[in-house]
Amino acid sequence: MKFALACYGSRGDVEPSLAVGRELLRRGHEVHMAVPPDLVGFVEAAGLATVSYGPEVEALLNADHVRHFWSNFFRNPVGLLRDLWAPIISNWAEVSKTLTSLADGADLLSTGLNFEQAAANVAEHFDIPLIALHHFPMRPNGQLIPMIPSPLIRSAGTLSEWLFWRSSRTVEDTQRRVLGLPRATRRSPRRIAEHRWLEIQAYDAVSVPGLAAEWTKWNGQRPFVGALTMQLTTEADREVAAWIAAGTPPICFATGSIPLESPADTVEMISTACAQLDRRALICAGGTDLTGVPHPDHVKVVGAANYAEVFPACRAVVHHGGSGTTAASLRAGVPTLILWSSADQPYWGNQLKRLHVGTARRFSTTTADTLAADLQQILTPQYATRARHLATQMTTPAESIAHTADLFERAAGREAG
Numbered sequence: 533m534k535f536a537l538a539c540y541g542s543r544g545d546v547e548p549s550l551a552v553g554r555e556l557l558r559r560g561h562e563v564h565m566a567v568p569p570d571l572v573g574f575v576e577a578a579g580l581a582t583v584s585y586g587p588e589v590e591a592l593l594n595a596d597h598v599r600h601f602w603s604n605f606f607r608n609p610v611g612l613l614r615d616l617w618a619p620i621i622s623n624w625a626e627v628s629k630t631l632t633s634l635a636d637g638a639d640l641l642s643t644g645l646n647f648e649q650a651a652a653n654v655a656e657h658f659d660i661p662l663i664a665l666h667h668f669p670m671r672p673n674g675q676l677i678p679m680i681p682s683p684l685i686r687s688a689g690t691l692s693e694w695l696f697w698r699s700s701r702t703v704e705d706t707q708r709r710v711l712g713l714p715r716a717t718r719r720s721p722r723r724i725a726e727h728r729w730l731e732i733q734a735y736d737a738v739s740v741p742g743l744a745a746e747w748t749k750w751n752g753q754r755p756f757v758g759a760l761t762m763q764l765t766t767e768a769d770r771e772v773a774a775w776i777a778a779g780t781p782p783i784c785f786a787t788g789s790i791p792l793e794s795p796a797d798t799v800e801m802i803s804t805a806c807a808q809l810d811r812r813a814l815i816c817a818g819g820t821d822l823t824g825v826p827h828p829d830h831v832k833v834v835g836a837a838n839y840a841e842v843f844p845a846c847r848a849v850v851h852h853g854g855s856g857t858t859a860a861s862l863r864a865g866v867p868t869l870i871l872w873s874s875a876d877q878p879y880w881g882n883q884l885k886r887l888h889v890g891t892a893r894r895f896s897t898t899t900a901d902t903l904a905a906d907l908q909q910i911l912t913p914q915y916a917t918r919a920r921h922l923a924t925q926m927t928t929p930a931e932s933i934a935h936t937a938d939l940f941e942r943a944a945g946r947e948a949g
Contacts, residue, residue, distance in 0.1 A: 533944050536635045538566040538651055539644035539665070540586045540627075542819075544788075544856045546571050548665050548734045548760035549644060551929075553580050555937040566634050578762075585630040586623050586647065617699055624650055624703040628710070635660065640944040645670060649697075649704060649720040655729070657711040661943045662729040667759070667855040668876045671721060671731065675743045676879060678886055693719050728753060730943055732936060734760045735855060738925045739862060739883055757936045758927030759859030763840040772814065772842055775832050781847040782812035782832075783907065786839065788852035792820040803831045805903035809911070814846065839864075840929070848910055850903075853877030853892065862889070865923030867910035869903075871895040889919040 535556050539549035546567050553563045557580060567575050569584040576582050627647050631654045635641045642663040643651035655662035669675065672689030674682025697704075697719035705715050716723065724731065730753060737744040737756040747754050776782060785802055792798050799815065799822065806813040812830045815822065816837040827833055839857065843849050843864035851857045853870035858880040861868040868890035870881035881892025890910055893902060909915075927935075 533639040533941070534562040534564070534637060535940060535944065536564050536566075536631075536638040536641045538585065538631055538634065538642065538647065540566075540568055540589070540646040541644060542589055543571065543574065544854045545644050545646070545667070546575065547762060547856060548667055549642065550575055550578055550580065551760040551762045551933050552642075552665075552936050552940065554578055554762070555933050556940060559937065559941075561941075564634055564638075566630055583630060583634060585627050587619060617696060620647060621700050621703055623647075624700065624707060628654065628707045632657070632711070640940060642940070648724075649700065650707060652720050652724055652729075653704070653707055653711060653713060656713060656723075656727070662724065662727070663940060663943060664724060664729065664731045665734050665760075666731060667734040668879070669733065669735075669740060669743060671754070673743055673746055675740055675746065678882055693721055725750075725753070730755065730939060732757055732939060734758070734932070734936070735859060736862075736926050738922065739859070739887070741883075741886055755935075755939065757939070758932035759856055759863075759929070760932055760936060761840070761856055761860065761929050763838060763929055765838050766836045768834040768836070769838050769841060772832075772834055772837055773845070776814070776842075776845045779812055781845060782814045783809075784814045784816060784842055784846040784849045786816045786818065786837075786849065786851040786857055787820050788818050788854055788857065792817075795820055795822055796825050799825050799827050799831065799833070801898070801900045801903060803828050804900035805907065806830060808900070808904045809907060811847065811907075814842070816842065848907060850907070852895070853880045855880065858884075859926070862919075863923055863926045863928070865920040867915040867919050869893070869906050869910055871898050871903075887918070887922060889915060889922050 537549045537553050539546045553565055557563045563580055565575055565580050565582045566585045567582060568586055568589040570588045570590055572582050572584050627650050631651055635654050635658055638660060640661045640663060641651060641655045642665060644665050648664055652662050672686045674686050676685045708716060733754055733756045736758045744756060783806060802813050802815060815833045817833060817835055822833050839860040843861055843866060846866055848867045849861040850869045850871060853872040868884055870877065870884060870892040872878045872881050872892060873895045884890035884892060891906055893906055
Protein backbone atom coordinates (compact mmCIF):
# COMPACT_ATOMS: atom_id res chain seq x y z
CA MET A 533 0.00 0.00 0.00
CA LYS A 534 1.01 3.62 -0.48
CA PHE A 535 0.88 6.03 2.45
CA ALA A 536 1.20 9.82 2.30
CA LEU A 537 2.19 11.38 5.63
CA ALA A 538 2.14 15.16 6.12
CA CYS A 539 3.23 16.92 9.30
CA TYR A 540 4.14 20.56 9.82
CA GLY A 541 5.89 21.97 12.89
CA SER A 542 9.04 21.54 14.96
CA ARG A 543 10.92 18.26 15.29
CA GLY A 544 8.54 17.28 18.11
CA ASP A 545 5.61 17.71 15.71
CA VAL A 546 7.32 15.77 12.91
CA GLU A 547 8.77 12.85 14.85
CA PRO A 548 5.43 11.07 15.53
CA SER A 549 4.66 10.84 11.80
CA LEU A 550 8.23 9.89 10.98
CA ALA A 551 8.17 7.10 13.58
CA VAL A 552 5.05 5.64 11.97
CA GLY A 553 6.42 6.18 8.47
CA ARG A 554 9.59 4.21 9.23
CA GLU A 555 7.53 1.33 10.60
CA LEU A 556 5.24 1.28 7.57
CA LEU A 557 8.30 1.31 5.32
CA ARG A 558 9.80 -1.58 7.31
CA ARG A 559 6.59 -3.51 6.72
CA GLY A 560 7.06 -3.17 2.98
CA HIS A 561 4.75 -0.26 2.18
CA GLU A 562 5.49 2.77 0.02
CA VAL A 563 5.75 5.88 2.18
CA HIS A 564 6.09 9.53 1.15
CA MET A 565 6.25 12.43 3.59
CA ALA A 566 5.78 16.21 3.50
CA VAL A 567 7.52 18.25 6.23
CA PRO A 568 8.76 21.84 6.72
CA PRO A 569 11.73 22.81 4.52
CA ASP A 570 14.17 22.90 7.44
CA LEU A 571 13.33 19.31 8.48
CA VAL A 572 13.57 17.63 5.10
CA GLY A 573 17.14 16.52 5.85
CA PHE A 574 16.10 15.04 9.20
CA VAL A 575 13.42 12.90 7.55
CA GLU A 576 15.54 11.90 4.57
CA ALA A 577 18.29 10.75 6.94
CA ALA A 578 15.74 8.31 8.35
CA GLY A 579 15.31 6.83 4.88
CA LEU A 580 11.96 8.23 3.75
CA ALA A 581 11.10 10.01 0.49
CA THR A 582 10.31 13.59 1.43
CA VAL A 583 9.03 16.87 0.00
CA SER A 584 8.74 20.22 1.74
CA TYR A 585 5.61 22.24 2.39
CA GLY A 586 4.81 25.41 4.24
CA PRO A 587 7.36 28.03 5.39
CA GLU A 588 10.50 27.30 7.36
CA VAL A 589 9.47 26.54 10.91
CA GLU A 590 12.48 28.06 12.70
CA ALA A 591 11.35 31.61 11.94
CA LEU A 592 7.88 30.87 13.27
CA LEU A 593 9.27 29.42 16.51
CA ASN A 594 11.17 32.66 17.11
CA ALA A 595 8.15 34.87 16.47
CA ASP A 596 7.02 36.94 19.47
CA HIS A 597 3.49 35.50 19.48
CA VAL A 598 4.93 31.96 19.80
CA ARG A 599 7.77 32.68 22.20
CA HIS A 600 5.50 34.73 24.50
CA PHE A 601 2.29 32.86 23.75
CA TRP A 602 0.55 33.12 27.11
CA SER A 603 1.59 36.70 27.83
CA ASN A 604 0.10 37.71 24.49
CA PHE A 605 -2.96 35.56 25.08
CA PHE A 606 -3.93 37.36 28.28
CA ARG A 607 -3.26 40.77 26.72
CA ASN A 608 -5.00 40.23 23.38
CA PRO A 609 -6.40 36.71 22.76
CA VAL A 610 -8.11 37.63 19.48
CA GLY A 611 -4.93 39.21 18.12
CA LEU A 612 -2.88 36.21 19.21
CA LEU A 613 -5.18 33.78 17.43
CA ARG A 614 -5.01 35.94 14.32
CA ASP A 615 -1.19 35.84 14.45
CA LEU A 616 -1.14 32.08 14.99
CA TRP A 617 -3.53 31.39 12.14
CA ALA A 618 -1.93 33.82 9.67
CA PRO A 619 0.86 31.45 8.44
CA ILE A 620 -1.65 28.63 7.94
CA ILE A 621 -4.07 30.82 5.99
CA SER A 622 -1.40 32.53 3.88
CA ASN A 623 0.24 29.21 2.91
CA TRP A 624 -3.02 27.27 2.43
CA ALA A 625 -3.01 27.27 -1.40
CA GLU A 626 0.65 26.23 -1.68
CA VAL A 627 0.15 23.49 0.92
CA SER A 628 -2.90 22.22 -0.93
CA LYS A 629 -0.90 21.83 -4.15
CA THR A 630 1.84 19.90 -2.37
CA LEU A 631 -0.56 17.63 -0.52
CA THR A 632 -2.57 16.97 -3.67
CA SER A 633 0.57 15.80 -5.44
CA LEU A 634 1.70 13.81 -2.40
CA ALA A 635 -1.63 12.01 -1.99
CA ASP A 636 -2.18 11.23 -5.68
CA GLY A 637 -2.39 7.44 -5.90
CA ALA A 638 -2.09 6.97 -2.12
CA ASP A 639 -4.28 4.61 -0.15
CA LEU A 640 -4.30 6.90 2.89
CA LEU A 641 -3.29 10.43 3.84
CA SER A 642 -2.30 11.37 7.38
CA THR A 643 -1.76 14.82 8.85
CA GLY A 644 -0.47 16.45 12.00
CA LEU A 645 -2.23 19.30 13.78
CA ASN A 646 -1.12 22.10 11.48
CA PHE A 647 -2.74 22.27 8.02
CA GLU A 648 -5.12 19.49 9.08
CA GLN A 649 -8.05 21.24 7.38
CA ALA A 650 -6.29 21.45 4.01
CA ALA A 651 -5.27 17.79 4.25
CA ALA A 652 -8.85 16.75 5.02
CA ASN A 653 -10.06 18.41 1.82
CA VAL A 654 -7.38 16.62 -0.20
CA ALA A 655 -8.42 13.26 1.28
CA GLU A 656 -12.04 14.03 0.43
CA HIS A 657 -11.01 14.93 -3.13
CA PHE A 658 -9.28 11.57 -3.65
CA ASP A 659 -11.92 9.68 -1.63
CA ILE A 660 -9.26 8.09 0.57
CA PRO A 661 -9.12 7.80 4.37
CA LEU A 662 -7.56 10.55 6.45
CA ILE A 663 -5.81 9.92 9.75
CA ALA A 664 -5.24 12.89 12.04
CA LEU A 665 -2.32 12.45 14.45
CA HIS A 666 -2.87 14.49 17.62
CA HIS A 667 -0.05 14.64 20.18
CA PHE A 668 -2.24 16.92 22.30
CA PRO A 669 -6.02 16.77 23.08
CA MET A 670 -7.03 19.25 20.38
CA ARG A 671 -10.71 18.45 20.15
CA PRO A 672 -13.04 20.21 22.62
CA ASN A 673 -13.00 18.44 25.98
CA GLY A 674 -13.51 19.16 29.65
CA GLN A 675 -10.05 18.09 30.86
CA LEU A 676 -7.95 20.89 29.37
CA ILE A 677 -7.83 23.10 32.47
CA PRO A 678 -8.92 21.14 35.59
CA MET A 679 -9.71 24.22 37.70
CA ILE A 680 -12.28 25.56 35.17
CA PRO A 681 -15.73 23.91 34.83
CA SER A 682 -15.78 21.28 32.07
CA PRO A 683 -18.75 22.73 30.13
CA LEU A 684 -17.02 26.10 29.90
CA ILE A 685 -13.78 24.56 28.63
CA ARG A 686 -15.62 22.48 26.03
CA SER A 687 -17.53 25.53 24.84
CA ALA A 688 -14.30 27.53 24.52
CA GLY A 689 -12.78 24.75 22.42
CA THR A 690 -15.79 24.64 20.13
CA LEU A 691 -15.75 28.42 19.77
CA SER A 692 -12.05 28.36 18.82
CA GLU A 693 -12.74 25.80 16.08
CA TRP A 694 -15.62 27.87 14.75
CA LEU A 695 -13.57 31.09 14.78
CA PHE A 696 -10.78 29.44 12.82
CA TRP A 697 -13.25 28.13 10.26
CA ARG A 698 -14.75 31.60 9.81
CA SER A 699 -11.28 33.17 9.54
CA SER A 700 -10.09 30.66 6.95
CA ARG A 701 -13.33 30.12 5.09
CA THR A 702 -12.34 32.11 2.01
CA VAL A 703 -9.10 30.20 1.37
CA GLU A 704 -10.74 26.88 2.20
CA ASP A 705 -13.62 27.50 -0.20
CA THR A 706 -11.05 28.38 -2.87
CA GLN A 707 -9.19 25.13 -2.24
CA ARG A 708 -12.38 23.08 -2.35
CA ARG A 709 -13.41 24.74 -5.61
CA VAL A 710 -10.04 23.89 -7.18
CA LEU A 711 -10.42 20.31 -5.97
CA GLY A 712 -13.94 20.05 -7.41
CA LEU A 713 -15.60 19.90 -3.98
CA PRO A 714 -18.70 21.79 -2.82
CA ARG A 715 -18.36 24.67 -0.38
CA ALA A 716 -18.06 23.59 3.24
CA THR A 717 -21.07 24.27 5.44
CA ARG A 718 -19.52 22.98 8.70
CA ARG A 719 -16.13 23.38 10.35
CA SER A 720 -13.48 20.82 9.44
CA PRO A 721 -13.43 18.80 12.74
CA ARG A 722 -17.17 18.09 12.31
CA ARG A 723 -16.58 16.91 8.74
CA ILE A 724 -13.70 14.69 9.86
CA ALA A 725 -15.96 13.15 12.51
CA GLU A 726 -18.77 12.60 10.01
CA HIS A 727 -16.38 10.75 7.67
CA ARG A 728 -15.48 8.58 10.68
CA TRP A 729 -11.82 9.16 9.96
CA LEU A 730 -9.47 8.23 12.80
CA GLU A 731 -8.17 10.94 15.11
CA ILE A 732 -5.28 9.11 16.75
CA GLN A 733 -4.31 10.44 20.17
CA ALA A 734 -0.53 10.08 20.25
CA TYR A 735 -0.19 10.14 24.04
CA ASP A 736 -1.28 7.81 26.83
CA ALA A 737 -4.79 8.00 28.23
CA VAL A 738 -3.36 7.65 31.74
CA SER A 739 -1.55 10.98 31.29
CA VAL A 740 -4.87 12.80 30.90
CA PRO A 741 -7.18 11.55 33.67
CA GLY A 742 -10.83 11.43 32.62
CA LEU A 743 -10.38 12.08 28.92
CA ALA A 744 -10.80 8.48 27.72
CA ALA A 745 -14.07 8.20 29.64
CA GLU A 746 -15.30 11.52 28.23
CA TRP A 747 -14.58 10.38 24.68
CA THR A 748 -16.11 6.88 24.83
CA LYS A 749 -19.01 8.26 22.76
CA TRP A 750 -16.68 8.35 19.74
CA ASN A 751 -16.65 4.53 19.63
CA GLY A 752 -12.95 4.08 18.94
CA GLN A 753 -12.63 6.97 16.50
CA ARG A 754 -10.11 8.62 18.87
CA PRO A 755 -7.84 5.76 19.96
CA PHE A 756 -5.05 6.41 22.47
CA VAL A 757 -1.77 4.89 21.30
CA GLY A 758 0.92 6.52 23.45
CA ALA A 759 3.66 8.91 22.36
CA LEU A 760 5.32 8.17 19.02
CA THR A 761 9.06 8.68 19.44
CA MET A 762 12.04 7.11 17.72
CA GLN A 763 14.57 7.17 20.59
CA LEU A 764 17.32 8.23 18.18
CA THR A 765 20.89 7.92 19.37
CA THR A 766 23.12 11.00 19.31
CA GLU A 767 26.85 11.70 19.21
CA ALA A 768 26.76 12.79 22.85
CA ASP A 769 25.17 9.63 24.29
CA ARG A 770 28.38 7.80 25.26
CA GLU A 771 29.91 10.92 26.78
CA VAL A 772 26.73 11.68 28.74
CA ALA A 773 26.43 8.11 30.04
CA ALA A 774 30.04 8.19 31.28
CA TRP A 775 29.52 11.54 33.03
CA ILE A 776 26.33 10.34 34.73
CA ALA A 777 28.00 7.14 35.91
CA ALA A 778 30.93 9.08 37.40
CA GLY A 779 28.85 10.71 40.15
CA THR A 780 25.46 10.94 41.79
CA PRO A 781 22.37 10.93 39.52
CA PRO A 782 21.99 14.47 38.16
CA ILE A 783 18.97 16.62 37.46
CA CYS A 784 18.46 16.81 33.70
CA PHE A 785 17.39 20.06 32.06
CA ALA A 786 16.01 19.72 28.49
CA THR A 787 15.45 23.08 26.83
CA GLY A 788 13.34 22.13 23.78
CA SER A 789 13.17 23.46 20.21
CA ILE A 790 12.46 27.13 20.93
CA PRO A 791 15.82 28.89 21.51
CA LEU A 792 16.39 30.39 24.95
CA GLU A 793 16.29 34.18 25.00
CA SER A 794 19.03 34.46 27.64
CA PRO A 795 21.22 31.32 27.48
CA ALA A 796 23.89 32.57 29.89
CA ASP A 797 21.34 33.69 32.48
CA THR A 798 19.52 30.36 32.23
CA VAL A 799 22.70 28.33 32.75
CA GLU A 800 23.62 30.52 35.73
CA MET A 801 20.15 30.05 37.24
CA ILE A 802 20.39 26.28 36.84
CA SER A 803 23.89 26.07 38.29
CA THR A 804 22.94 28.25 41.28
CA ALA A 805 19.79 26.26 42.10
CA CYS A 806 21.57 22.92 41.81
CA ALA A 807 24.44 24.18 43.97
CA GLN A 808 21.91 25.07 46.67
CA LEU A 809 20.63 21.48 46.54
CA ASP A 810 24.09 19.93 46.21
CA ARG A 811 23.04 18.31 42.92
CA ARG A 812 24.74 17.91 39.58
CA ALA A 813 23.01 19.31 36.50
CA LEU A 814 22.94 17.96 32.96
CA ILE A 815 21.73 20.51 30.41
CA CYS A 816 20.53 19.05 27.09
CA ALA A 817 20.30 22.09 24.82
CA GLY A 818 18.01 21.25 21.92
CA GLY A 819 17.30 24.44 19.99
CA THR A 820 19.84 26.64 21.79
CA ASP A 821 23.56 26.88 21.08
CA LEU A 822 25.30 27.02 24.47
CA THR A 823 28.81 26.86 23.03
CA GLY A 824 31.04 29.20 24.99
CA VAL A 825 28.54 29.79 27.80
CA PRO A 826 30.49 29.40 31.08
CA HIS A 827 29.37 26.88 33.66
CA PRO A 828 30.83 25.39 36.87
CA ASP A 829 32.10 21.83 37.31
CA HIS A 830 28.85 20.44 38.70
CA VAL A 831 27.09 21.35 35.42
CA LYS A 832 27.55 19.52 32.12
CA VAL A 833 26.23 21.00 28.87
CA VAL A 834 25.55 18.96 25.73
CA GLY A 835 23.42 19.39 22.62
CA ALA A 836 20.80 16.87 21.56
CA ALA A 837 20.64 13.67 23.63
CA ASN A 838 18.64 10.46 23.65
CA TYR A 839 16.04 11.15 26.32
CA ALA A 840 15.02 7.48 26.49
CA GLU A 841 18.51 6.66 27.79
CA VAL A 842 19.27 9.85 29.73
CA PHE A 843 16.07 10.52 31.68
CA PRO A 844 15.85 7.17 33.55
CA ALA A 845 19.42 7.68 34.80
CA CYS A 846 18.58 11.06 36.35
CA ARG A 847 17.12 11.99 39.73
CA ALA A 848 14.58 14.37 38.17
CA VAL A 849 13.87 16.03 34.84
CA VAL A 850 13.16 19.70 34.12
CA HIS A 851 11.87 20.58 30.66
CA HIS A 852 9.71 22.93 28.61
CA GLY A 853 6.57 20.77 28.57
CA GLY A 854 6.46 19.59 24.97
CA SER A 855 4.28 16.52 24.38
CA GLY A 856 7.12 14.20 23.37
CA THR A 857 9.44 15.31 26.17
CA THR A 858 6.64 14.99 28.73
CA ALA A 859 5.97 11.44 27.56
CA ALA A 860 9.68 10.64 27.80
CA SER A 861 9.91 11.84 31.39
CA LEU A 862 6.74 9.96 32.38
CA ARG A 863 8.03 6.78 30.73
CA ALA A 864 11.33 7.23 32.57
CA GLY A 865 9.55 7.08 35.93
CA VAL A 866 11.26 10.14 37.40
CA PRO A 867 9.69 13.27 38.95
CA THR A 868 9.33 16.16 36.50
CA LEU A 869 9.26 19.94 36.67
CA ILE A 870 7.81 21.74 33.65
CA LEU A 871 8.93 25.33 33.06
CA TRP A 872 6.45 26.36 30.41
CA SER A 873 6.25 29.31 28.07
CA SER A 874 4.13 28.51 25.02
CA ALA A 875 1.25 26.61 23.41
CA ASP A 876 0.25 23.32 25.09
CA GLN A 877 3.11 23.33 27.61
CA PRO A 878 1.13 24.60 30.66
CA TYR A 879 -1.50 21.97 29.87
CA TRP A 880 1.01 19.17 30.38
CA GLY A 881 2.22 20.92 33.52
CA ASN A 882 -1.34 20.80 34.88
CA GLN A 883 -1.52 17.08 34.17
CA LEU A 884 1.69 16.41 36.11
CA LYS A 885 0.19 18.22 39.09
CA ARG A 886 -3.04 16.20 38.81
CA LEU A 887 -1.02 12.98 38.70
CA HIS A 888 1.21 14.10 41.62
CA VAL A 889 4.38 13.14 39.73
CA GLY A 890 5.70 16.66 39.29
CA THR A 891 4.90 20.33 39.25
CA ALA A 892 5.07 23.30 36.87
CA ARG A 893 5.86 26.99 36.72
CA ARG A 894 5.96 29.65 34.05
CA PHE A 895 9.53 29.94 32.79
CA SER A 896 9.52 33.74 32.74
CA THR A 897 8.75 33.84 36.50
CA THR A 898 11.40 31.28 37.43
CA THR A 899 14.42 32.31 39.49
CA ALA A 900 17.23 30.32 41.06
CA ASP A 901 15.33 30.33 44.37
CA THR A 902 11.99 29.21 42.92
CA LEU A 903 13.78 26.57 40.84
CA ALA A 904 15.49 25.21 43.94
CA ALA A 905 12.19 25.23 45.86
CA ASP A 906 10.29 23.44 43.08
CA LEU A 907 13.02 20.83 42.78
CA GLN A 908 13.06 20.37 46.54
CA GLN A 909 9.32 19.67 46.35
CA ILE A 910 9.58 16.91 43.75
CA LEU A 911 12.84 15.40 45.07
CA THR A 912 10.96 13.47 47.73
CA PRO A 913 10.32 9.73 48.06
CA GLN A 914 6.59 10.25 47.51
CA TYR A 915 7.04 11.86 44.11
CA ALA A 916 9.62 9.26 43.07
CA THR A 917 7.32 6.39 44.07
CA ARG A 918 4.33 7.80 42.19
CA ALA A 919 6.47 8.51 39.11
CA ARG A 920 7.78 4.94 39.04
CA HIS A 921 4.24 3.57 39.41
CA LEU A 922 2.88 5.75 36.61
CA ALA A 923 5.70 4.63 34.32
CA THR A 924 4.42 1.04 34.56
CA GLN A 925 1.10 2.19 33.07
CA MET A 926 2.66 3.92 30.06
CA THR A 927 2.99 2.22 26.70
CA THR A 928 6.48 1.63 25.40
CA PRO A 929 7.61 3.42 22.21
CA ALA A 930 7.68 0.11 20.33
CA GLU A 931 4.12 -0.71 21.39
CA SER A 932 2.90 2.75 20.41
CA ILE A 933 4.48 2.64 16.97
CA ALA A 934 3.30 -0.90 16.21
CA HIS A 935 -0.26 -0.14 17.31
CA THR A 936 -0.39 3.03 15.22
CA ALA A 937 1.00 1.29 12.13
CA ASP A 938 -1.67 -1.40 12.58
CA LEU A 939 -4.35 1.31 12.61
CA PHE A 940 -2.93 2.84 9.43
CA GLU A 941 -2.94 -0.51 7.66
CA ARG A 942 -6.47 -1.34 8.76
CA ALA A 943 -7.83 2.05 7.71
CA ALA A 944 -6.17 1.85 4.28
CA GLY A 945 -7.09 -1.81 3.86
CA ARG A 946 -10.76 -1.27 4.63
CA GLU A 947 -10.97 1.43 1.98
CA ALA A 948 -9.04 -0.63 -0.58
CA GLY A 949 -11.23 -3.65 0.13
